[in-house]
Amino acid sequence: xxxxxxxxxxxxxxxxxxxxxxxxxxxxxxxxxxxxxxxxxxxxxxxxxxxxxxxxxxxxxxxxxxxxxxxxxxxxxxxxxxxxxxxxxxxxxxxxxxxxxxxxxxxxxxxxxxxxxxxxxxxxxxxxxxxxxxxxxxxxxxxxxxxxxxxxxxxxxxxxxxxxxxxxxxxxxxxxxxxxxxxxxxxxxxxxxxxxxxxxxxxxxxxxxxxxxxxxxxxxxxxxxxxxxxxxxxxxxxxxxxxxxxxxxxxxxxxxxxxxxxxxxxxxxxxxxxxxxxxxxxxxxxxxxxxxxxxxxxxxxxxxxxxxxxxxxxxxxxxxxxxxxxxxxxxxxxxxxxxxxxxxxxxxxxxxxxxxxxxxxxxxxxxxxxxxxxxxxxxxx
Amino acid sequence: xxxxxxxxxxxxxxxxxxxxxxxxxxxxxxxxxxxxxxxxxxxxxxxxxxxxxxxxxxxxxxxxxxxxxxxxxxxxxxxxxxxxxxxxxxxxxxxxxxxxxxxxxxxxxxxxxxxxxxxxxxxxxxxxxxxxxxxxxxxxxxxxxxxxxxxxxxxxxxxxxxxxxxxxxxxxxxxxxxxxxxxxxxxxxxxxxxxxxxxxxxxxxxxxxxxxxxxxxxxxxxxxxxxxxxxxxxxxxxxxxxxxxxxxxxxxxxxxxxxxxxxxxxxxxxxxx
Amino acid sequence: xxxxxxxxxxxxxxxxxxxxxxxxxxxxxxxxxxxxxxxxxxxxxxxxxxxxxxxxxxxxxxxxxxxxxxxxxxxxxxxxxxxxxxxxxxxxxxxxxxxxxxxxxxxxxxxxxxxxxxxxxxxxxxxxxxxxxxxxxxxxxxxxxxxxxxxxxxxxxxxxxxxxxxxxxxxxxxxxxxxxxxxxxxxxxxxxxxxxxxxxxxxxxxxxxxxxxxxxxxxxxxxxxxxxxxxxxxxxxxxxxxxxxxxxxxxxxxxxxxxxxxxxxxxxxxxxxxxxxxxxxxxxxxxxxxxxxxxxxxxxxxx
Numbered sequence: 001x002x003x004x005x006x007x008x009x010x011x012x013x014x015x016x017x018x019x020x021x022x023x024x025x026x027x028x029x030x031x032x033x034x035x036x037x038x039x040x041x042x043x044x045x046x047x048x049x050x051x052x053x054x055x056x057x058x059x060x061x062x063x064x065x066x067x068x069x070x071x072x073x074x075x076x077x078x079x080x081x082x083x084x085x086x087x088x089x090x091x092x093x094x095x096x097x098x099x100x101x102x103x104x105x106x107x108x109x110x111x112x113x114x115x116x117x118x119x120x121x122x123x124x125x126x127x128x129x130x131x132x133x134x135x136x137x138x139x140x141x142x143x144x145x146x147x148x149x150x151x152x153x154x155x156x157x158x159x160x161x162x163x164x165x166x167x168x169x170x171x172x173x174x175x176x177x178x179x180x181x182x183x184x185x186x187x188x189x190x191x192x193x194x195x196x197x198x199x200x201x202x203x204x205x206x207x208x209x210x211x212x213x214x215x216x217x218x219x220x221x222x223x224x225x226x227x228x229x230x231x232x233x234x235x236x237x238x239x240x241x242x243x244x245x246x247x248x249x250x251x252x253x254x255x256x257x258x259x260x261x262x263x264x265x266x267x268x269x270x271x272x273x274x275x276x277x278x279x280x281x282x283x284x285x286x287x288x289x290x291x292x293x294x295x296x297x298x299x300x301x302x303x304x305x306x307x308x309x310x311x312x313x314x315x316x317x318x319x320x321x322x323x324x325x326x327x328x329x330x331x332x333x334x335x336x337x338x339x340x341x342x343x344x345x346x347x348x349x350x351x352x353x354x355x356x357x358x359x360x361x362x363x364x365x366x367x368x369x370x371x372x373x374x375x376x377x378x379x380x381x
Numbered sequence: 382x383x384x385x386x387x388x389x390x391x392x393x394x395x396x397x398x399x400x401x402x403x404x405x406x407x408x409x410x411x412x413x414x415x416x417x418x419x420x421x422x423x424x425x426x427x428x429x430x431x432x433x434x435x436x437x438x439x440x441x442x443x444x445x446x447x448x449x450x451x452x453x454x455x456x457x458x459x460x461x462x463x464x465x466x467x468x469x470x471x472x473x474x475x476x477x478x479x480x481x482x483x484x485x486x487x488x489x490x491x492x493x494x495x496x497x498x499x500x501x502x503x504x505x506x507x508x509x510x511x512x513x514x515x516x517x518x519x520x521x522x523x524x525x526x527x528x529x530x531x532x533x534x535x536x537x538x539x540x541x542x543x544x545x546x547x548x549x550x551x552x553x554x555x556x557x558x559x560x561x562x563x564x565x566x567x568x569x570x571x572x573x574x575x576x577x578x579x580x581x582x583x584x585x586x587x588x589x590x591x592x593x594x595x596x597x598x599x600x601x602x603x604x605x606x607x608x609x610x611x612x613x614x615x616x617x618x619x620x621x622x623x624x625x626x627x628x629x630x631x632x633x634x635x636x637x638x639x640x641x642x643x644x645x646x647x648x649x650x651x652x653x654x
Numbered sequence: 655x656x657x658x659x660x661x662x663x664x665x666x667x668x669x670x671x672x673x674x675x676x677x678x679x680x681x682x683x684x685x686x687x688x689x690x691x692x693x694x695x696x697x698x699x700x701x702x703x704x705x706x707x708x709x710x711x712x713x714x715x716x717x718x719x720x721x722x723x724x725x726x727x728x729x730x731x732x733x734x735x736x737x738x739x740x741x742x743x744x745x746x747x748x749x750x751x752x753x754x755x756x757x758x759x760x761x762x763x764x765x766x767x768x769x770x771x772x773x774x775x776x777x778x779x780x781x782x783x784x785x786x787x788x789x790x791x792x793x794x795x796x797x798x799x800x801x802x803x804x805x806x807x808x809x810x811x812x813x814x815x816x817x818x819x820x821x822x823x824x825x826x827x828x829x830x831x832x833x834x835x836x837x838x839x840x841x842x843x844x845x846x847x848x849x850x851x852x853x854x855x856x857x858x859x860x861x862x863x864x865x866x867x868x869x870x871x872x873x874x875x876x877x878x879x880x881x882x883x884x885x886x887x888x889x890x891x892x893x894x895x896x897x898x899x900x901x902x903x904x905x906x907x908x909x910x911x912x913x914x915x916x917x918x919x920x921x922x923x924x925x926x927x928x929x930x931x932x933x934x935x936x937x938x939x940x941x942x943x944x945x946x947x948x949x950x951x952x953x954x955x956x957x
Contacts, residue, residue, distance in 0.1 A: 105544035119548030389763035396760030403793035463671035490894020497682035
């Protein structure tokens with residue numbers, strides 16, 4: 001019996017164990033293209049069997065980092081260690097890593113079978129072994145019937161699977177995936193995400209994926225590195241990134257967020273009081289103790305904000321009055337934009353747990369928005 | 382989609398009439414009974430049979446074909462290398478000069494190219510004849526090959542080369558296993574272009590030739606200077622026929638391949654559904 | 655070892671064509687320049703030796719001292735050459751404008767043609783380019799002759815009663831150049847127009863442009879790169895054209911390509927013809943460099 005994914009995942013956290021050795025170690029790597037710094041003094045550790053995501057907007061340096069791992073670019077300074085081996089100066093064709101390309105990069109003049117066998121032939125593997133391995137890979141990606149097709153005779157999803165099979169055929173120590181699902185439509189993309197996760201568990205490989213799609217990264221990855229301007233802003237599990245972002249940038253980049261800027265008025269006993277620039281007194285649970293008078297921001301996710309017609313019991317703390325400015329009905333939930341007295345617009349979302357609500361909230365209604373002390377995160381500026 | 386207006390149809394039809402009418406007239410008068418090429422005097426193929434007895438003409442044709450085959454082949458190798466250098470290496474010492482030397486021959490007046498090559502051959506003491514014509518043709522046709530191959534390389538998805546490197550193929554192997562097969566059609570059309578340019582060339586050949594090496598255009602030119610005759614029309618018609626046949630066959634082959642490809646794609650889409 | 659051979663291979667990709675072009679394209683120009691500065695002698699080859707390395711550095715210096723600009727002085731003294739340059743430029747300019755005026759509507763009509771027949775039209779424009787230049791020019795002789803087909807036709811339909819004298823005039827040269835170079839004008843304009851998004855015209859019309867104004871405000875400016883490339887592709891070789899003025903222009907026409915040819919082949923004056931070539935090259939250097947920039951820009955956009 002295969003262990004369920006959940007039970008493996010739950011116990012998998014080598015990064016938290018100081019005794020475990022990283023499999024890939026990126027040390028102070030900088031990459032410059034002329035005057036432009038694509039990757040800026042970046043350090044990262046990735047562990048065996050980890051599904052690691054590099055997440056960021058286009059131009060943040062994530063693809064450059066991936067291409068340095070593959071060997072298509074050489075770091076301007078710093079080093080990359082893979083399984084104890086320094087990769088400096090090793091060309092792509094001598095590295096024990098393989099890459100799945102965003103465009104799939106299938107060889108247009110070769111059949112599916114020959115595409116998958118290409119890497120094995122370069123290693124001089126005996127013919128019989130190649131045939132066996134190719135058959136195995138075709139089975140893995142469920143393309144047995146298509147072995148004699150050329151790439152242009154396949155659908156987008158099938159091409160994606162050929163690209164995957166080709167990059168896995170050599171059993172690389174690390175599989176690099178550059179926006180592997182970018183060209184698929186939404187539905188196929190979601191299916192494939194889970195297929196990829198199962199495959200990674202089954203083969204026991206280390207995956208490093210580059211994506212700009214936060215949902216994709218959150219769904220698949222054990223850990224995510226959020227990147228911006230060539231630097232890693234935060235490396236953490238998806239839940240930590242979402243619930244405990246370490247900066248305004250991460251809070252804003254991942255999901256929707258309301259940011260309240262203000263000044264710390266007191267900090268004691270595990271809670272911080274902040275007066276927002278709009279005059280709302282906030283009290284937030286926080287392990288840290290910022291100094292009085294320090295600038296701070298509170299980040300609160302829309303689904304953690306309540307909307308009510310009556311003021312909540314804890315008002316005026318963590319509560320504010322406003323009117324409904326916009327309503328977006330998304331089916332599974334409804335998003336409200338509430339305009340506060342000071343003009344600030346707060347986003348709040350409510351799950352549509354029942355099919356019809358009696359007396360639903362409408363435009364221009366006066367409402368209160370409120371939230372609990374543990375709903376938000378205090379971010380230092 | 383807007384419709385094809387009368388004005389547009391008229392410009393295309395008149396334009397093509399202008400392009401083709403002189404050639405059509407030339408072909409028609411090659412079958413003229415009379416020695417005049419302006420007065421029709423009945424159908425005859427006598428000028429064609431006369432060609433077979435003109436030994437000078439046949440010799441010239443043979444020289445032309447040999448020069449064409451040899452120079453087109455060398456020009457294709459050099460031109461493909463030049464295209465690779467231009468597309469793949471965005472930075473190397475003297476790149477500006479190099480790209481200048483690739484583009485300049487495309488527009489350089491032939492009299493200048495011809496004269497300068499002749500003076501080079503004289504300066505290094507190279508005996509002029511078949512080989513000097515061939516070297517000269519390689520030089521100016523390789524630039525046309527480079528431009529054709531270059532445009533193919535620019536639209537080429539470079540990640541397929543990276544994929545090959547990633548899967549363990551050395552750069553040299555990647556070139557022969559991946560790059561060359563993919564750009565092969567462009568390389569082939571580069572060869573055909575180089576070959577026809579070599580067949581056509583009069584000015585550069587005239588400058589760089591020596592005793593004993595007369596090409597067909599040189600032969601035609603010397604006869605044209607003496608006057609217009611149906612015999613020249615007949616040679617021209619044969620040359621036009623060869624070129625037209627080649628182009629038509631090539632386009633039918635490409636068309637077939639495209640149709641096949643479309644059918645395959647449709648089959649692939651049907652297979653998913 | 656494999657790494658070494660790969661590095662070597664990537665060097666060779668550059669070095670081989672580079673060396674070829676240096677030797678067969680660039681160096682010959684310096685030889686032309688050198689010879690244009692030497693004295694005409696009666697000996698064969700008809701000029702004094704280029705470089706005599708046996709003489710060492712001093713020998714080279716002696717040679718440099720022997721350089722003379724006599725040939726250039728000679729060119730300026732004889733009005734024939736000056737007139738030939740000017741008339742070449744004038745003829746090439748007029749022909750380029752005529753080619754543009756005729757070629758643009760053809761390219762435009764092709765770009766507006768139903769997509770299904772566009773590849774065929776494109777092939778038909780390229781096809782004459784594959785047939786010999788010499789043959790295409792030759793074909794016009796029979797048409798333009800006083801007793802030629804054009805005059806026969808015009809007299810037959812009663813437009814004229816005396817044959818027009820076209821052959822051996824500048825008009826014949828214009829016709830020859832327009833005819834021979836038309837594909838070079840049509841192709842770049844067509845590819846610029848064909849790339850253009852038709853919704854741009856719809857947007858312009860939606861915003862209140864009449865079709866004619868939409869053409870001048872949107873279509874034409876966007877096709878300018880094609881127009882520029884086409885004009886350069888016609889103008890530059892036309893200036894130095896030899897076959898067309900020789901076969902269609904007759905003995906009266908002055909074009910520098912023809913002058914150079916006869917200076918070289920009939921008078922066998924190599925130094926003077928070298929000087930003629932050098933001046934022609936200097937005249938054309940500006941448009942050629944401009945053409946290269948246009949090409950390089952188009953390449954970097956295609957990247």
